[in-house]
Amino acid sequence: MKVRIDGVQISSISTCLPNKVVHCNQFSELYGEQEVQRTIKNTGIKQFRAVENGVCTSDLCAKAAEVIFEKGNINPASIDGIVFVSQTPDYIMPATSVVLQYRLGLRNTTVAFDINHGCSGYVYGLYQAALLISSGGCSRILLLVGDTSTRIVHPQDKSTNMLFGDAGSATLVEKGKENIYFNLKTDGSGFKHLIISAGGFRHPQDAETVIEQQDENGNLRTQHHLYMNGMEIMNFAMREVPPMINELLAQCSWNKEDVGVFALHQANQFVVEYLAKKIKLPRTSVPISLAYTGNTCSASIPLLFSLEGNKLKNDGRLNRAILCGFGIGLSWAAAATSLVSTQFFEPVDL
Amino acid sequence: MVNFETFLNNFKNAISIEGIELGELTPDTTFRELEVWDSMNALNTLAMIDFEYGIQLPADELQACQTILDIFEKVSARVNAK
Numbered sequence: 159m160k161v162r163i164d165g166v167q168i169s170s171i172s173t174c175l176p177n178k179v180v181h182c183n184q185f186s187e188l189y190g191e192q193e194v195q196r197t198i199k200n201t202g203i204k205q206f207r208a209v210e211n212g213v214c215t216s217d218l219c220a221k222a223a224e225v226i227f228e229k230g231n232i233n234p235a236s237i238d239g240i241v242f243v244s245q246t247p248d249y250i251m252p253a254t255s256v257v258l259q260y261r262l263g264l265r266n267t268t269v270a271f272d273i274n275h276g277c278s279g280y281v282y283g284l285y286q287a288a289l290l291i292s293s294g295g296c297s298r299i300l301l302l303v304g305d306t307s308t309r310i311v312h313p314q315d316k317s318t319n320m321l322f323g324d325a326g327s328a329t330l331v332e333k334g335k336e337n338i339y340f341n342l343k344t345d346g347s348g349f350k351h352l353i354i355s356a357g358g359f360r361h362p363q364d365a366e367t368v369i370e371q372q373d374e375n376g377n378l379r380t381q382h383h384l385y386m387n388g389m390e391i392m393n394f395a396m397r398e399v400p401p402m403i404n405e406l407l408a409q410c411s412w413n414k415e416d417v418g419v420f421a422l423h424q425a426n427q428f429v430v431e432y433l434a435k436k437i438k439l440p441r442t443s444v445p446i447s448l449a450y451t452g453n454t455c456s457a458s459i460p461l462l463f464s465l466e467g468n469k470l471k472n473d474g475r476l477n478r479a480i481l482c483g484f485g486i487g488l489s490w491a492a493a494a495t496s497l498v499s500t501q502f503f504e505p506v507d508l
Numbered sequence: 509m510v511n512f513e514t515f516l517n518n519f520k521n522a523i524s525i526e527g528i529e530l531g532e533l534t535p536d537t538t539f540r541e542l543e544v545w546d547s548m549n550a551l552n553t554l555a556m557i558d559f560e561y562g563i564q565l566p567a568d569e570l571q572a573c574q575t576i577l578d579i580f581e582k583v584s585a586r587v588n589a590k
Contacts, residue, residue, distance in 0.1 A: 193546075389567035396555065396564060428551065
């Protein structure tokens, strides 16, 4: 689906990280020094943040929202819509956005709902926020996006345990002078490549789903832990991301040389660099910001802007920005807009 | 037409690790037994195939390969079918 939505702007972005640091070097005990160093070199991930038990994505997002209220001088009563995007909600039900409406003291005329998406989730969330505004129903949307992936990864699964970090974000989307181009796609035939298969209604928890099993590579997990087929996900990214970026550039009539920043989902350094090479993007316009935070799933794009946004602004790179998330589903989505007037807040800790 | 010598060269470049001798690679080399072979080199191989040949080799097809010739044949088949 391709569309341009007018009269909306991304006013501010803030993020929150749990303060516990996990150094990937710690895994040397489990896998050997050489193996771990090779992994770090390939992924670019030296460390990541992990929540303590009981801390949820909503807690990280709520703190990020408070930053927007306090430092951005925004009255919570002026918010008329809240969208929460995550694969790690507080409860099976009710929706976390509804609980956050209460926690953040928003009016009860606020529209609130969740979107259950992962790495494509930030762009999906922006799209949803833009739709709420362009419908005429809302003027100011609080978009809360994040994940606590460290809580769903098995500690002895080498295919995932050195990749994912936790983060929450808050983005203020409101009526304004900008426009945003969107391109969103879906391929559910790949649903098994990145999945937690048990604990829903297809495979409810039972005596078998909780058994730890070793796969053919020696990785340990239960059916309640994240499973990722790294090779299939890599193939998917290589196949689908370049055509989507090129389509989006055509939608906007932008040349890639005129785009100041391509904010790609920070899956790992290898895939981001490969995509930059394949699409022939100038390396300076493809930031890599995951060395100390890892793959933060749905939060990776807002976290990139929280970390690098002010520098990108000073370098004059935000006039034309492309954002692209891709992953679980399979789902992938890209947006093009100006972020020249966006306020970026550096990450705060929880 | 996919040339085997070029393919072998591309494959060597994809999987090389500094400080580890590759040794002589032939069509019959069982690549999984190479010291350099690991899950990262599986990804490097898929990326090389995508970049050099414009196709994605499905993970289960790579899993089914035992020798370098096996990979070459699967890549050739997909390139010819394009």
